[in-house]
Amino acid sequence: xxxxxxxxxxxxxxxxxxxxxxxxxxxxxxxxxxxxxxxxxxxxxxxxxxxxxxxxxxxxxxxxxxxxxxxxxxxxxxxxxxxxxxxxxxxxxxxxxxxxxxxxxxxxxxxxxxxxxxxxxxxxxxxxxxxxxxxxxxxxxxxxxxxxxxxxxxxxxxxxxxxxxxxxxxxxxxxxxxxxxxxxxxxxxxxxxxxxxxxxxxxxxxxxxxxxxxxxxxxxxxxxxxxxxxxxxxxxxxxxxxxxxxxxxxxxxxxxxxxxxxxxxxxxxxxxxxxxxxxxxxxxxxxxxxxxxxxxxxxxxxxxxxxxxxxxxxxxxxxxxxxxxxxxxxxxxxxxxxxxxxxxxxxxxxxxxxxxxxxxxxxxxxxxxxxxxxxxxxxxxxxxxxxxxxxxxxxxxxxxxxxxxxxxxxxxxxxxxxxxxxxx
Amino acid sequence: xxxxxxxxxxxxxxxxxxxxxxxxxxxxxxxxxxxxxxxxxxxxxxxxxxxxxxxxxxxxxxxxxxxxxxxxxxxxxxxxxxxxxxxxxxxxxxxxxxxxxxxxxxxxxxxxxxxxxxxxxxxxxxxxxxxxxxxxxxxxxxxxxxxxxxxxxxxxxxxxxxxxxxxxxxxxxxxxxxxxxxxxxxxxxxxxxxxxxxxxxxxxxxxxxxxxxxxxxxxxxxxxxxxxxxxxxxxxxxxxxxxxxxxxxxxxxxxxxxxxxxxxxxxxxxxxxxxxxxxxxxxxxxxxxxxxxxxxxxxxxxxxxxxxxxxxxxxxxxxxxxxxxxxxxxxxxxxxxxxxxxxxxxxxxxxxxxxxxxxxxxxxxxxxxxxxxxxxxxxxxxxxxxxxxxxxxxxxxxxxxxxxxxxxxxxxxxxxxxxxxxxx
Numbered sequence: 001x002x003x004x005x006x007x008x009x010x011x012x013x014x015x016x017x018x019x020x021x022x023x024x025x026x027x028x029x030x031x032x033x034x035x036x037x038x039x040x041x042x043x044x045x046x047x048x049x050x051x052x053x054x055x056x057x058x059x060x061x062x063x064x065x066x067x068x069x070x071x072x073x074x075x076x077x078x079x080x081x082x083x084x085x086x087x088x089x090x091x092x093x094x095x096x097x098x099x100x101x102x103x104x105x106x107x108x109x110x111x112x113x114x115x116x117x118x119x120x121x122x123x124x125x126x127x128x129x130x131x132x133x134x135x136x137x138x139x140x141x142x143x144x145x146x147x148x149x150x151x152x153x154x155x156x157x158x159x160x161x162x163x164x165x166x167x168x169x170x171x172x173x174x175x176x177x178x179x180x181x182x183x184x185x186x187x188x189x190x191x192x193x194x195x196x197x198x199x200x201x202x203x204x205x206x207x208x209x210x211x212x213x214x215x216x217x218x219x220x221x222x223x224x225x226x227x228x229x230x231x232x233x234x235x236x237x238x239x240x241x242x243x244x245x246x247x248x249x250x251x252x253x254x255x256x257x258x259x260x261x262x263x264x265x266x267x268x269x270x271x272x273x274x275x276x277x278x279x280x281x282x283x284x285x286x287x288x289x290x291x292x293x294x295x296x297x298x299x300x301x302x303x304x305x306x307x308x309x310x311x312x313x314x315x316x317x318x319x320x321x322x323x324x325x326x327x328x329x330x331x332x333x334x335x336x337x338x339x340x341x342x343x344x345x346x347x348x349x350x351x352x353x354x355x356x357x358x359x360x361x362x363x364x365x366x367x368x369x370x371x372x373x374x375x376x377x378x379x380x381x382x383x384x385x386x387x388x389x390x391x392x393x394x395x396x397x398x399x400x401x402x403x404x405x406x407x408x409x410x411x412x413x414x415x416x417x418x419x420x421x422x423x424x
Numbered sequence: 425x426x427x428x429x430x431x432x433x434x435x436x437x438x439x440x441x442x443x444x445x446x447x448x449x450x451x452x453x454x455x456x457x458x459x460x461x462x463x464x465x466x467x468x469x470x471x472x473x474x475x476x477x478x479x480x481x482x483x484x485x486x487x488x489x490x491x492x493x494x495x496x497x498x499x500x501x502x503x504x505x506x507x508x509x510x511x512x513x514x515x516x517x518x519x520x521x522x523x524x525x526x527x528x529x530x531x532x533x534x535x536x537x538x539x540x541x542x543x544x545x546x547x548x549x550x551x552x553x554x555x556x557x558x559x560x561x562x563x564x565x566x567x568x569x570x571x572x573x574x575x576x577x578x579x580x581x582x583x584x585x586x587x588x589x590x591x592x593x594x595x596x597x598x599x600x601x602x603x604x605x606x607x608x609x610x611x612x613x614x615x616x617x618x619x620x621x622x623x624x625x626x627x628x629x630x631x632x633x634x635x636x637x638x639x640x641x642x643x644x645x646x647x648x649x650x651x652x653x654x655x656x657x658x659x660x661x662x663x664x665x666x667x668x669x670x671x672x673x674x675x676x677x678x679x680x681x682x683x684x685x686x687x688x689x690x691x692x693x694x695x696x697x698x699x700x701x702x703x704x705x706x707x708x709x710x711x712x713x714x715x716x717x718x719x720x721x722x723x724x725x726x727x728x729x730x731x732x733x734x735x736x737x738x739x740x741x742x743x744x745x746x747x748x749x750x751x752x753x754x755x756x757x758x759x760x761x762x763x764x765x766x767x768x769x770x771x772x773x774x775x776x777x778x779x780x781x782x783x784x785x786x787x788x789x790x791x792x793x794x795x796x797x798x799x800x801x802x803x804x805x806x807x808x809x810x811x812x813x814x815x816x817x818x819x820x821x822x823x824x825x826x827x828x829x830x831x832x833x834x835x836x837x838x839x840x841x842x843x844x845x846x847x848x
Binding site: 059062073076079 | 481495502506
C-alpha cells in the first residue's frame with residue numbers, strides 16, 4: 001500500500017464535531033493500510049476573522065506580517081486534527097508548511113511553491129505516524145520568511161506533497177460530491193462526472209468552475225498526480241481527475257463534452273478608437289501588466305481602413321476593474337484613443353471537452369443553441385478543448401441550461417445536491 | 425543608546441485598541457534612540473480559548489500538539505503588534521520563538537530555555553527594524569520541535585532575549601504599577617517599591633507574589649539583567665529589580681524588609697505514624713518525586729522515642745494534591761505509616777528582606793505580631809532573607825496586614841490602585 005494524501009478545506013474542519021469526523025476518515029485510510037498525509041485549511045471563518053483583526057490595527061498591514069498572522073489559522077486546525085486522531089488511538093504529528101519543507105518564492109500573499117523537501121514527513125511516516133500538514137503556507141527559499149500561497153493554496157499544498165512523496169492519489173475533500181457537468185444550482189439536471197481529464201479540468205477551473213483551483217490542477221497535471229475530488233460528508237466515490245498520460249487509455253469511452261462552466265466574476269473593458277499604428281495594442285497591455293491586472297479574453301476588431309481606428313475589448317476580474325481603468329486613463333494622450341467603456345454586467349459561458357478536438361460541429365451546435373435561446377454573443381475565445389463566449393450577465397443561467405441540454409448532458413434523474421463550493 | 429527589551433502580557437494586547445496603545449509605547453522607545461525588541465504574550469483569553477478547543481476534540485491531547493496549538497496565540501498577537509507599529513510609520517518584523525533562536529529542551533508544556541541564538545534579531549535590528557518576538561515559545565535543540573515554556577513564559581523569553589542581546593534593561597509591562605510591599609487588594613496601605621534586589625524578588629516570587637514569575641527572576645539574576653516592572657497603562661516609573669552585583673552598592677539605604685507575600689494555592693499533607701527507621705522519609709519523597717509533585721515546605725517532628733513513630737508534614741500545590749495522596753496510599757504497606765491527613769484550607773505568609781540577615785529579632789517580631797492577632801502557626805520555614813509560616817487560610821489576610829503594619833511598611837497615604845496581576 002502506498003501513500004495517500006488527503007486535503008480538507010475550512011468547512012470540513014469548521015468545528016470540533018467536524019474535526020472529529022475528519023479524524024475518523026483519516027484513521028479509516030490508515031487502517032486500510034496506507035501511509036496517510038493530510039493537508040488542512042484553517043477552520044471555517046478563521047482566516048476572515050484574522051483579516052478583520054489585522055484591519056482593526058492597520059488599514060494596510062505589511063504583507064509579511066499578514067502572512068505571519070494568517071498562518072496561525074492552519075496551525076490551529078492542524079494541531080486540533082492531530083489531537084482528534086490521537087484521541088482515536090492513532091499517532092499523528094502536525095507540521096507547519098516550513099517544517100514540512102514547502103519551499104516557495106518570496107511573494108507574500110501569493111507565493112508559488114518552488115520545491116518540496118519532505119524529509120521530516122518521510123521520517124514521521126517511517127515511524128508509523130499519520131502526518132498533518134498546514135495547507136496554504138510555506139517558507140521562502142532566499143529569506144526564510146513565512147509565506148502564504150493565496151486562494152486555493154491548500155489544494156496546491158496537497159498536490160505538491162503528493163508529487164514530492166510519490167503518492168498514489170491526492171484526495172481533495174470538499175462539501176460537494178465531485179465535479180459536475182455544470183453548476184447544479186443552475187442546472188438541476190447536472191451529472192457528477194466519474195472521471196475527467198486533467199486538461200479538461202484545467203480548462204473548467206480557468207472557465208469558472210470553483211471545485212478545484214487552477215494552480216492545483218496545473219501542479220497535478222505537471223507531476224501526473226491523480227486527484228480524487230469527493231465529499232467529506234459522504235462515503236460516495238467522487239470525481240477522478242486523470243493525468244493526461246493516463247487519460248489516453250480511456251479516450252475511446254470519453255464523451256465529447258465534459259461540461260459547461262460559467263463565470264460571472266469578470267468585467268469587459270473596450271478601448272474605443274485606437275489609432276491603427278504598430279505597437280499601440282502592445283502599449284495598452286503593457287500598461288495593464290504594470291498595474292498587475294490579469295487579462296482573460298481579448299478581441300480586436302479588424303481595422304477599419306476608412307478611419308484608421310480600431311476597437312480593442314478584453315475581459316478581466318471585476319476586482320481589477322478600477323485599477324485597469326485608472327491606468328488606461330493615464331495613457332490616453334500617449335495612445336490617442338477616443339474613450340473607454342466599462343461593463344461589469346457580463347458573464348462567461350464555456351463548453352469544455354477533450355472530445356471536441358475530433359468532433360467538428362461542436363462550435364456550430366453551441367452557437368446555434370444560444371441563438372435559439374435568443375442569447376447575444378459579445379466576445380468569443382477558443383482553445384483546442386474549450387469554447388467560451390461573453391454574454392449579458394442576466395442571460396448566463398439560461399445559456400448554461402440551454403447548452404447543457406443541447407449537448408445531451410442532462411441526467412435522466414435529478415439527484416438532490418447540496419452545492420456550496422468554497423473555492424479554498 | 426543600547427538595546428531595550430520590553431515585554432507585554434496578554435492583558436496589554438487584549439484587543440485592537442490595547443495593541444495600538446502598546447505600539448505607541450514601543451515607537452516612543454524607538455524614537456528615544458533605542459534598539460527595541462519586544463516579547464508579547466497571546467491576546468487576552470486566546471490561550472484559554474485554544475485550550476477549550478483542544479478539550480473539545482480530545483480530553484487528553486498530546487503535549488506536542490498542544491504546544492503546536494498554543495503557539496498560534498503569540499503568532500497572532502506578534503503579527504498584529506508589528507502591523508500596528510507599521511501603521512505608525514515605523515518598520516517592525518515579527519519572529520516566532522524558533523525564528524528568534526529561542527532554543528529549549530524537549531519538555532513540551534514546560535520547556536526550559538537552554539540557549540538563545542539571536543542572529544535574525546540582530547540582523548533585523550541592524551537594518552533599523554523594531555523586533556517583535558513571540559513569547560512563551562521556543563524550539564527544542566535535539567528534535568527541532570515547537571515547545572512552550574509554561575506559566576510566566578513570556579517574562580522568561582524577555583529576560584532571555586535581554587541577556588542574549590546584552591540589553592540595557594528588560595522592561596516588564598503589566599497591569600499594575602510595580603512590585604508592592606504586599607498585595608494591595610489585601611493591604612490598601614501597601615507601598616510600591618522603587619527598587620528591590622533580585623534575591624529578594626526571587627524569594628517574593630517563590631512566596632506567592634504574582635508580579636514576576638520565579639523563572640524569569642532566576643534568569644535575570646543569573647545574567648545580571650536589570651528588570652523594570654511597570655504599568656502599560658501609565659507613564660509612571662515602576663519597580664526596578666536590581667541585579668545582586670549592583671544591589672551591594674545601595675545596601676546602605678536598603679530597608680530591612682522588602683515586603684510581605686502570601687500564597688493560598690498550597691495544601692498540606694501529613695503522614696501520621698511513620699516508623700522511625702532509616703530511609704522511610706526518603707521513600708516517601710521518592711514516591712512524590714516519581715509522581716512529579718513539587719514539594720515546598722517540609723517539617724518532621726522529633727521522633728517520639730516511646731513509640732518509635734514520627735509524623736512528616738509537607739506543603740505542595742493544591743493541584744498536585746490528588747496525585748500525591750494517591751501515590752502515598754500505594755506505599756502505605758511498604759512504609760508502614762498509620763494514616764494520611766490532607767488539608768487544603770491553609771495559607772502561607774512570608775516576610776522577605778535582604779536586610780534581615782544583619783538584623784536579629786525579625787523572626788521574634790514577626791511571630792509576636794501573629795500571636796497578638798491570635799493567628800496560630802502550623803509550620804515554619806526560613807531562608808537567609810525570608811521567613812514563611814503556614815497558617816489557617818481564613819486568617820491569611822489579617823496576618824498579612826498585621827505583619828505589614830508591625831514592620832512599618834504602611835504608606836502614609838493610600839493610593840488608589842487597580843490590581844489584577846495575571847501571572848503571565
